[in-house]
Amino acid sequence: MKDKIEAFLDLVKERNGHEPEFLQAVQEVAETVIPYIAKHDIYNGKNILLRMVEPERLISFRVSWVDDAGEIQVNRGYRIQMNSAIGPYKGGLRFHPTVNASILKFLAFEQVFKNSLTTLPMGGGKGGSDFDPKGKSDNEIMRFCHAFMTELFRHIGHNTDVPAGDIGVGAREIGFMFGMYKKLKNTFTGVLTGKGQSWGGSLIRPEATGYGNVYFAENMLKTKNDSFNGKRIVISGSGNVAQFAAEKAIELGATVLTLSDSGGYIIDEDGIDTEKLEFVMDLKNVKRGRISEYVDKYPNAKFVKGERPWSVKCDIALPCATQNELNGDEAKQLVDNGCICVSEGANMPSTPEAIHEFQKAKILFAPGKASNAGGVATSGLEMSQNSLRLSWTREEVDEKLKGIMEDIHDSCVEYGKNDDGSVDYIRGANIAGFVKVADAMLAQGVV
Numbered sequence: 291m292k293d294k295i296e297a298f299l300d301l302v303k304e305r306n307g308h309e310p311e312f313l314q315a316v317q318e319v320a321e322t323v324i325p326y327i328a329k330h331d332i333y334n335g336k337n338i339l340l341r342m343v344e345p346e347r348l349i350s351f352r353v354s355w356v357d358d359a360g361e362i363q364v365n366r367g368y369r370i371q372m373n374s375a376i377g378p379y380k381g382g383l384r385f386h387p388t389v390n391a392s393i394l395k396f397l398a399f400e401q402v403f404k405n406s407l408t409t410l411p412m413g414g415g416k417g418g419s420d421f422d423p424k425g426k427s428d429n430e431i432m433r434f435c436h437a438f439m440t441e442l443f444r445h446i447g448h449n450t451d452v453p454a455g456d457i458g459v460g461a462r463e464i465g466f467m468f469g470m471y472k473k474l475k476n477t478f479t480g481v482l483t484g485k486g487q488s489w490g491g492s493l494i495r496p497e498a499t500g501y502g503n504v505y506f507a508e509n510m511l512k513t514k515n516d517s518f519n520g521k522r523i524v525i526s527g528s529g530n531v532a533q534f535a536a537e538k539a540i541e542l543g544a545t546v547l548t549l550s551d552s553g554g555y556i557i558d559e560d561g562i563d564t565e566k567l568e569f570v571m572d573l574k575n576v577k578r579g580r581i582s583e584y585v586d587k588y589p590n591a592k593f594v595k596g597e598r599p600w601s602v603k604c605d606i607a608l609p610c611a612t613q614n615e616l617n618g619d620e621a622k623q624l625v626d627n628g629c630i631c632v633s634e635g636a637n638m639p640s641t642p643e644a645i646h647e648f649q650k651a652k653i654l655f656a657p658g659k660a661s662n663a664g665g666v667a668t669s670g671l672e673m674s675q676n677s678l679r680l681s682w683t684r685e686e687v688d689e690k691l692k693g694i695m696e697d698i699h700d701s702c703v704e705y706g707k708n709d710d711g712s713v714d715y716i717r718g719a720n721i722a723g724f725v726k727v728a729d730a731m732l733a734q735g736v737v
């Protein structure tokens with residue numbers, strides 16, 4: 291089996307050797323899915339995984355725009371249309387200076403499995419730009435988003451490819467992009483999700499990734515007759531996912547101790563309560579400030595510059611910032627400090643070495659493609675509401691989100707249960723996500 295996996299990975303490396311994040315994501319899937327394929331005749335000899343690692347379409351384009359000083363700026367835009375076997379391509383857009391083809395291909399590949407796990411009919415895609423929104427004025431953001439959409443509009447559509455937000459893309463950016471799409475196409479459709487309430491957005495979509503992550507962790511804890519109540523929680527990031535993971539954890543009776551951004555982390559031993567979280571939301575979403583400013587307002591807290599929060603003693607860790615933000619040494623420290631559960635809000639935040647430490651210690655560990663799927667699932671619910679031309683209540687959407695996260699948890703258990711009764715949530719998520727897409731690909735023939 292090892293030879294088979296290595297031969298497959300060598301082939302993928304030969305074609306994508308310069309794309310480390312993509313290779314990392316593929317390796318994790320190959321190690322769990324290839325043994326499953328070998329045991330199931332219908333998938334054998336069909337090169338399904340080889341087809342799945344090759345994007346159906348990779349679009350790269352120039353984005354030219356004019357900054358406030360009148361200078362012409364040039365960025366690179368992308369959309370990776372990875373797999374459409376079970377539905378239109380679906381996945382976020384990331385605006386961050388580190389964006390490149392490798393990062394977007396890893397995200398698009400993960401998205402295929404994640405979207406399949408949601409049980410909704412969505413294929414996988416991802417896109418974005420190396421544009422850095424930090425320090426830009428609202429007008430610059432608008433001009434960039436408009437310029438980005440003047441090319442992207444050709445490739446997307448409510449039945450073709452439906453982008454949404456990701457790092458650096460929130461309600462403001464979705465609004466600007468939707469406005470330009472509508473102008474260019476002269477049609478009002480649900481071509482993007484994460485829209486504002488008054489123009490087709492779904493209630494709970496902003497909250498969904500963070501809430502969903504906590505719901506998933508709750509399901510894992512339930513298998514041990516445990517809960518969030520009274521637990522110490524360490525969260526990284528302070529953006530969309532981190533904010534709403536914190537909100538739900540507080541609601542469930544936990545104490546949230548940390549938040550972070552690329553400058554460092556804050557630790558508040560008194561706990562970040564609802565009022566303090568409201569301050570963070572205003573600081574980050576309106577003032578677009580830095581997390582270090584938290585300690586100006588709450589001097590009992592401490593800012594640790596240039597560090598990540600994983601050395602803080604906790605029961606539950608929720609990495610909600612970015613890929614590879616939690617390494618092997620940090621994972622070991624979490625385990626040694628008594629952490630019993632890690633649930634990924636971000637995409638691939640734990641390195642392979644970190645995952646190895648969690649699995650060795652047999653603590654509860656959920657990979658992002660399962661635990662952060664609540665965001666895209668609620669995007670799927672936004673698409674349904676747009677098609678039906680109606681809006682569900684907050685309670686209705688939250689109930690559906692909870693149900694979907696429970697179903698994803700059950701699928702992971704179904705495919706990931708070990709002989710000793712423990713659950714390998716990585717194997718479970720990869721195989722459950724694979725089966726649905728692979729069955730659709732088999733039914734549709736070699737296309």
Ligand SMILES: NC(=O)C1=CN([C@@H]2O[C@H](COP(=O)(O)OP(=O)(O)OC[C@H]3O[C@@H](n4cnc5c(N)ncnc54)[C@H](OP(=O)(O)O)[C@@H]3O)[C@@H](O)[C@H]2O)C=CC1
Pocket residue numbers: 455456457458459499527528529530531532550551552553610611612613615635636637662663665666
């Ligand atoms: N939004 C969604 O619905 C979904 C998001 N995700 C994933 O969740 C993660 C967070 O996304 P989201 O909250 O939407 O993004 P935001 O842009 O709202 O927030 C990102 C946060 O992560 C921090 N961050 C980003 N890059 C780095 C870095 N290199 N080092 C340290 N900190 C960093 C940011 O700090 P700073 O401001 O300093 O850059 C910020 O605090 C991503 O992995 C994303 O792919 C997954 C599923 C759905």
Ligand SMILES: O=C(O)CCC(=O)C(=O)O
Pocket residue numbers: 380381382383401404452453454455456483637662663665666667669
């Ligand atoms: O809501 C969506 O379509 C995308 C969410 C996303 O980008 C993700 O799940 O990583």
